[in-house]
Amino acid sequence: xxxxxxxxxxxxxxxxxxxxxxxxxxxxxxxxxxxxxxxxxxxxxxxxxxxxxxxxxxxxxxxxxxxxxxxxxxxxxxxxxxxxxxxxxxxxxxxxxxxxxxxxxxxxxxxxxxxxxxxxxxxxxxxxxxxxxxxxxxxxxxxxxxxxxxxxxxxxxxxxxxxxxxxxxxxxxxxxxxxxxxxxxxxxxxxxxxxxxxxxxxxxxxxxxxxxxxxxxxxxxxxxxxxxxxxxxxxxxxxxxxxxxxxxxxxxxxxxxxxxxxxxxxxxxxxxxxxxxxxxxxxxxxxxxxxxxxxxxxxxxxxxxxxxxxxxxxxxxxxxxxxxxxxxx
Amino acid sequence: xxxxxxxxxxxxxxxxxxxxxxxxxxxxxxxxxxxxxxxxxxxxxxxxxxxxxxxxxxxxxxxxxxxxxxxxxxxxxxxxxxxxxxxxxxxxxxxxxxxxxxxxxxxxxxxxxxxxxxxxxxxxxxxxxxxxxxxxxxxxxxxxxxxxxxxxxxxxxxxxxxxxxxxxxxxxxxxxxxxxxxxxxxxxxxxxxxxxxxxxxxxxxxxxxxxxxxxxxxxxxxxxxxxxxxxxxxxxxxxxxxxxxxxxxxxxxxxxxxxxxxxxxxxxxxxxxxxxxxxxxxxxxxxxxxxxxxxxxxxxxxxxxxxxxxxxxxxxxxxxxxxxxxxxxxxxx
Numbered sequence: 001x002x003x004x005x006x007x008x009x010x011x012x013x014x015x016x017x018x019x020x021x022x023x024x025x026x027x028x029x030x031x032x033x034x035x036x037x038x039x040x041x042x043x044x045x046x047x048x049x050x051x052x053x054x055x056x057x058x059x060x061x062x063x064x065x066x067x068x069x070x071x072x073x074x075x076x077x078x079x080x081x082x083x084x085x086x087x088x089x090x091x092x093x094x095x096x097x098x099x100x101x102x103x104x105x106x107x108x109x110x111x112x113x114x115x116x117x118x119x120x121x122x123x124x125x126x127x128x129x130x131x132x133x134x135x136x137x138x139x140x141x142x143x144x145x146x147x148x149x150x151x152x153x154x155x156x157x158x159x160x161x162x163x164x165x166x167x168x169x170x171x172x173x174x175x176x177x178x179x180x181x182x183x184x185x186x187x188x189x190x191x192x193x194x195x196x197x198x199x200x201x202x203x204x205x206x207x208x209x210x211x212x213x214x215x216x217x218x219x220x221x222x223x224x225x226x227x228x229x230x231x232x233x234x235x236x237x238x239x240x241x242x243x244x245x246x247x248x249x250x251x252x253x254x255x256x257x258x259x260x261x262x263x264x265x266x267x268x269x270x271x272x273x274x275x276x277x278x279x280x281x282x283x284x285x286x287x288x289x290x291x292x293x294x295x296x297x298x299x300x301x302x303x304x305x306x307x308x309x310x311x312x313x314x315x316x317x318x319x320x321x322x323x324x325x326x327x328x329x
Numbered sequence: 330x331x332x333x334x335x336x337x338x339x340x341x342x343x344x345x346x347x348x349x350x351x352x353x354x355x356x357x358x359x360x361x362x363x364x365x366x367x368x369x370x371x372x373x374x375x376x377x378x379x380x381x382x383x384x385x386x387x388x389x390x391x392x393x394x395x396x397x398x399x400x401x402x403x404x405x406x407x408x409x410x411x412x413x414x415x416x417x418x419x420x421x422x423x424x425x426x427x428x429x430x431x432x433x434x435x436x437x438x439x440x441x442x443x444x445x446x447x448x449x450x451x452x453x454x455x456x457x458x459x460x461x462x463x464x465x466x467x468x469x470x471x472x473x474x475x476x477x478x479x480x481x482x483x484x485x486x487x488x489x490x491x492x493x494x495x496x497x498x499x500x501x502x503x504x505x506x507x508x509x510x511x512x513x514x515x516x517x518x519x520x521x522x523x524x525x526x527x528x529x530x531x532x533x534x535x536x537x538x539x540x541x542x543x544x545x546x547x548x549x550x551x552x553x554x555x556x557x558x559x560x561x562x563x564x565x566x567x568x569x570x571x572x573x574x575x576x577x578x579x580x581x582x583x584x585x586x587x588x589x590x591x592x593x594x595x596x597x598x599x600x601x602x603x604x605x606x607x608x609x610x611x612x613x614x615x616x617x618x619x620x621x622x623x624x625x626x627x628x629x630x631x632x633x634x635x636x637x638x639x640x641x642x643x644x645x646x647x648x649x650x651x652x653x654x655x656x657x658x659x660x661x662x
Contacts, residue, residue, distance in 0.1 A: 145531075147530045147531055147532070147533045147542060147562075148530050148533065148542045148544070148558075148560050148562050150482075150558065192528070192652070194526050194528065194546060194654070195546070196546050196547075196548060196554035196555075196556075197478075197554055198552075200477045200478065200578065210477075210478055210578065211554075212478070212480065212546055212555075212556040213546075214526070214528035214544045214546055215528070216528050216530070219531075220531030221530050221531065222528045222529065222542065222544055223544075224544045224556060224558055226480060226556070228578070230477070230478075230578055231578075231583055232582045242562075244533055244542070244562035244563075244564070245533065246533055246534070246535065247564075249562060249563060249567060320654070321653070321654070322526070322652060322653060322654070
């Protein structure tokens with residue numbers, strides 16, 4: 001049986017991450033796409049041979065021929081769209097972050113628990129090969145008990161609706177939520193958070209676009225997490241992970257693990273392609289859940305907890321004090 | 330003038346490279362290694378064999394009574410810096426003291442005041458100010474506009490020995506590793522620290538009596554946020570002892586220093602190593618100290634700089650104990 005997918009969103013995540021994977025996977029076909037502006041959706045429909053194009057997301061959510069919807073719209077629309085899709089009986093793949101507030105996230109989890117459909121939040125670090133391998137090494141005891149972690153995620157500014165804290169949640173909620181989810185998945189629950197940061201890029205309106213945070217975990221480990229959208233235009237997207245434990249130390253740096261280096265005219269590329277990448281693997285995991293009942297390595301509740309940590313960082317920055325994540329509701 | 334040096338204690342391993350620099354400058358007619366002292370006879374004998382100083386002492390009072398030197402390098406255990414440096418300063422000897430300047434703010438203030446009163450040079454061995462990558466960055470940072478945020482690390486392997494003795498070291502990884510980058514942050518920004526937070530995890534090495542990790546977040550007086558990872562988080566088999574890393578976000582771009590990245594990879598039957606080929610900051614520092622004494626100018630890193638960096642460390646320990654960010658004004662004497 002082929003699952004029919006409706007894609008909601010025509011921005012970066014739909015175009016660059018999900019549609020290339022969906023068009024290559026067997027067992028799924030993309031039968032509709034919603035996007036604003038309409039011409040963006042139309043372009044993607046032509047490129048990926050999608051029969052139905054619309055600027056009305058409800059017409060996709062309530063299309064009875066559709067089994068699954070991908071919600072890859074801006075974060076401030078996640079709650080409304082995902083909730084209506086779940087209630088319409090669609091399985092939902094929801095881009096991270098799950099929502100802008102813990103309450104909205106919890107409402108989505110409630111809707112999921114009440115309905116007969118499946119909801120997966122696309123926390124891709126749980127599928128990126130270097131992060132999965134690093135976690136496997138830790139679980140195998142190769143670094144002993146984890147004690148001190150470092151995680152960076154540094155980027156130039158994404159512009160558009162990311163400029164507004166009230167629409168994107170800032171760099172902690174939008175981007176570093178990846179590292180926060182990964183560290184919680186790997187090290188456990190967080191007791192205390194302290195963070196410094198602010199709005200540094202002229203591309204930001206209200207967004208906190210650069211922060212540095214320290215986290216203390218229940219197991220006594222600590223972590224330094226840094227996220228930035230304030231890097232210069234020509235700064236390469238940089239991710240870094242380091243875990244020091246009682247028996248060893250592991251580090252992985254995406255700037256030191258490239259396998260392709262190319263100079264062409266005035267441009268320069270350096271990256272490490274893996275075709276069975278996180279976006280592919282997360283769709284395989286979701287389809288395995290739908291088709292075979294095999295649960296993916298992330299529950300909707302995990303996405304809410306990751307959001308709670310990101311919001312604790314924002315709260316600590318705003319209030320200038322140590323925050324217990326439990327204070328964020 | 331040829332500066333006559335005494336080296337006081339080889340407890341800190343940096344004393345070896347500082348003495349090596351003095352000996353090199355001796356061949357150039359700029360310095361002489363007049364005397365060495367160590368209360369540990371084994372260390373003293375090893376240093377004597379390598380450096381062949383004119384005089385050798387295992388009694389500090391004898392060294393002071395005999396005199397005959399213009400300047401001294403104090404590289405004892407942290408808590409004993411004041412024990413040796415203060416009598417030297419009072420005797421009119423110019424002093425270059427290993428970092429941290431002392432382990433308490435009160436001792437540091439006493440040393441700084443005494444040096445001022447006697448008119449002797451007191452320099453703190455913030456050797457990173459003499460590393461070519463740091464000097465290069467310092468010269469170029471003006472092109473970047475105002476510094477808006479700094480991420481820094483001074484990671485290391487665990488140095489063990491007296492460095493893990495709470496009395497002699499005055500603490501663990503935070504006492505050992507905050508000051509270098511705290512000093513560089515002050516030097517690059519021209520701003521002081523305002524408020525400091527420390528998160529310290531359970532020890533990587535549970536057997537130690539001092540902390541072996543520390544994650545610092547701080548704000549400078551103009552609100553600039555900075556982070557310092559001071560952890561001894563490098564495992565014994567890591568290919569290098571550690572790192573000094575600084576990434577500065579400024580108005581017009583980002584400047585990153587990775588000072589100990591100039592290495593040759595070497596695999597042999599002892600393991601995998603990085604063998605450095607970087608600049609000789611120790612020698613640059615000793616040479617500049619001689620110039621400062623001869624010209625009567627100000628040290629690049631003064632006793633006051635040492636005091637200000639130590640205040641950050643003391644605030645970090647207070648933050649760790651009390652679980653809250655601590656203002657520098659709370660620890661200032």
